[in-house]
Amino acid sequence: MFVIIAIFALFLCLIHILFNNNKKARLLKQIPGSKYNFIIGNALDFLKSPEQLFYFMREYYETWKPLNRFWAFQIAFVNVYEPHDIEVVISSTKHNAKSPPYYFLKNWLRDGLLLSKGPKWQSRRKILTPTFHFNILRQFCGILEDNSERLVQNVGKSLGKPVNIIPTISEYTLYSICETAMGSRLGEESKESQKSYKQSICALGRQFVYRITRIYLHSDFIYNLITFGKVKKDLDVVHNFTTKVIKDRKEYVEKYGINMFGVSDIDDNNVYKKNKKIAMLDLLITAQKEGFIDDIGIQEEVDTFMFEGHDTIALALTYTLMLLANHRSIQHTVIAEIDEIFGDSERQADLDDLSKMRYLERCIKESLRLYPPVPAIGRLLSEDVTLSGYRVPEGAYCHIQCFDLHRRGDLYKDPLVFDPDRFLPENCSDRHPYAYIPFSAGPRNCIGQKFAILEMKSAISSLLRHYELLPVTKPEDLKFTADLVLRTTNPVYVKFVKKEKINNISTIKII
Numbered sequence: 001m002f003v004i005i006a007i008f009a010l011f012l013c014l015i016h017i018l019f020n021n022n023k024k025a026r027l028l029k030q031i032p033g034s035k036y037n038f039i040i041g042n043a044l045d046f047l048k049s050p051e052q053l054f055y056f057m058r059e060y061y062e063t064w065k066p067l068n069r070f071w072a073f074q075i076a077f078v079n080v081y082e083p084h085d086i087e088v089v090i091s092s093t094k095h096n097a098k099s100p101p102y103y104f105l106k107n108w109l110r111d112g113l114l115l116s117k118g119p120k121w122q123s124r125r126k127i128l129t130p131t132f133h134f135n136i137l138r139q140f141c142g143i144l145e146d147n148s149e150r151l152v153q154n155v156g157k158s159l160g161k162p163v164n165i166i167p168t169i170s171e172y173t174l175y176s177i178c179e180t181a182m183g184s185r186l187g188e189e190s191k192e193s194q195k196s197y198k199q200s201i202c203a204l205g206r207q208f209v210y211r212i213t214r215i216y217l218h219s220d221f222i223y224n225l226i227t228f229g230k231v232k233k234d235l236d237v238v239h240n241f242t243t244k245v246i247k248d249r250k251e252y253v254e255k256y257g258i259n260m261f262g263v264s265d266i267d268d269n270n271v272y273k274k275n276k277k278i279a280m281l282d283l284l285i286t287a288q289k290e291g292f293i294d295d296i297g298i299q300e301e302v303d304t305f306m307f308e309g310h311d312t313i314a315l316a317l318t319y320t321l322m323l324l325a326n327h328r329s330i331q332h333t334v335i336a337e338i339d340e341i342f343g344d345s346e347r348q349a350d351l352d353d354l355s356k357m358r359y360l361e362r363c364i365k366e367s368l369r370l371y372p373p374v375p376a377i378g379r380l381l382s383e384d385v386t387l388s389g390y391r392v393p394e395g396a397y398c399h400i401q402c403f404d405l406h407r408r409g410d411l412y413k414d415p416l417v418f419d420p421d422r423f424l425p426e427n428c429s430d431r432h433p434y435a436y437i438p439f440s441a442g443p444r445n446c447i448g449q450k451f452a453i454l455e456m457k458s459a460i461s462s463l464l465r466h467y468e469l470l471p472v473t474k475p476e477d478l479k480f481t482a483d484l485v486l487r488t489t490n491p492v493y494v495k496f497v498k499k500e501k502i503n504n505i506s507t508i509k510i511i
């Protein structure tokens with residue numbers, strides 16, 4: 001018996017040495033972080049609910065700033081919060097591959113722009129970059145404004161009552177991305193499939209975090225064995241939805257040709273025909289005709305854009321509206337800016353009007369600082385790098401924690417205060433360019449950032465031309481949960497009340 005125990009103990013010690021005493025482990029041990037456990041390293045730190053994990057990560061930063069690590073079973077996560085370090089990791093294409101947790105999205109987004117790497121990423125980025133060219137954005141303005149008007153009407157049904165803004169806003173952003181990027185309008189008949197699509201996206205997000213927090217599920221083999229059946233249903237819903245979007249657009253292109261010029265005005269569900277507009281999907285369909293991409297490639301990009309282009313903006317809008325509701329004097333300054341642009345005209349905003357909304361833009365930037373919809377960015381190190389004086393080995397996964405970075409007291413005075421003037425040119429000229437990265441930075445930055453700001457300006461200015469926002473949910477009520485995006489576990493409520501104009505000046509009527 002003694003011999004068996006001794007052999008077993010020896011076996012465990014060997015495993016421990018193998019896992020935790022190799023070159024990579026020795027380098028990582030020098031980086032600050034919680035104590036290693038025998039064999040399992042820091043694996044127990046992860047065994048938390050997504051809600052606990054979110055707040056644990058914040059405490060971890062406070063304890064082990066400005067660089068810390070987790071290490072378990074040969075897997076190293078290094079959390080980065082220092083602008084100089086962030087620049088080392090994301091300013092070039094050297095560390096172009098994403099960190100493995102992203103690949104847990106593979107069944108869903110496959111090899112789309114967010115997940116692809118190397119030459120494939122490069123060629124896709126080249127095909128898709130013109131999507132958000134200034135002239136194309138100009139065309140999108142009318143569509144965004146039409147949708148913003150619909151948002152104003154929807155909100156108008158609940159005046160004076162607390163509105164749970166996330167579902168209302170995400171319907172708006174889903175409509176907008178479908179019409180602008182995919183060129184297809186979601187009709188009433190698609191309400192049920194939209195609902196299932198959004199529910200399945202949330203379910204896939206939760207599944208993603210569940211997998212991250214369970215080290216044993218990091219292996220594809222074990223994950224597929226245990227849980228794949230459960231997510232298959234959601235994957236089918238999401239893929240069927242985007243397959244339909246592509247099919248509709250291809251049928252349209254088949255009917256009217258890829259060149260929109262001179263097409264007739266027959267199909268009311270197609271938003272591009274009248275004004276010769278180009279959708280992202282058209283660039284992909286053109287690229288397919290030229291042999292640069294196949295059917296699967298198109299679906300990958302459509303899935304990626306539909307997900308990236310609606311959930312992120314919905315959250316950004318939610319937090320911005322909540323902040324404006326809670327900061328009435330800032331909100332009134334935004335309203336004054338809008339009044340100055342439109343006077344008593346009820347015309348829709350065009351690109352020039354939206355560009356003039358500089359104070360609103362600062363509010364949006366400040367909201368993205370406090371609540372970055374993508375709270376962390378991950379990369380796989382392709383070679384050793386030095387971060388904050390520590391050597392971090394090739395193969396480690398660097399996680400840039402934007403949420404903590406944006407709340408650093410040494411980078412932002414009174415970091416929890418909502419102060420749009422931080423983004424006045426004179427107040428941010430000395431700021432390190434990698435100290436504020438809600439859209440990431442460098443060659444893999446967010447391809448849709450200009451579009452996102454435009455859409456947010458269109459929605460907020462339309463709402464504030466009709467209503468004033470009153471606070472219900474306060475910033476301190478928000479309960480976050482670890483997820484792909486910065487989600488809360490509780491709804492976010494805002495109250496809308498009708499605004500009246502006397503002599504061109506907005507006045508507030510409380511209902």
Ligand code: HEM
Pocket residue numbers: 098113114115125177181304305308309310312313316372373374376377378437438439440443444445446447448449451452
């Ligand atoms: C407020 C809204 C948005 C935020 C905060 C945001 C944020 C980000 C961030 C942080 C990244 C880098 C992710 C990483 O490297 O891991 C990213 C990438 C990306 N975003 Fe956005 N995004 C927003 C809106 C959009 C929109 C509207 C679209 C498309 C219509 C979009 C499409 C993408 C794509 C395709 C990538 C991958 C780019 C690449 O790797 O080359 N995003 N976004």
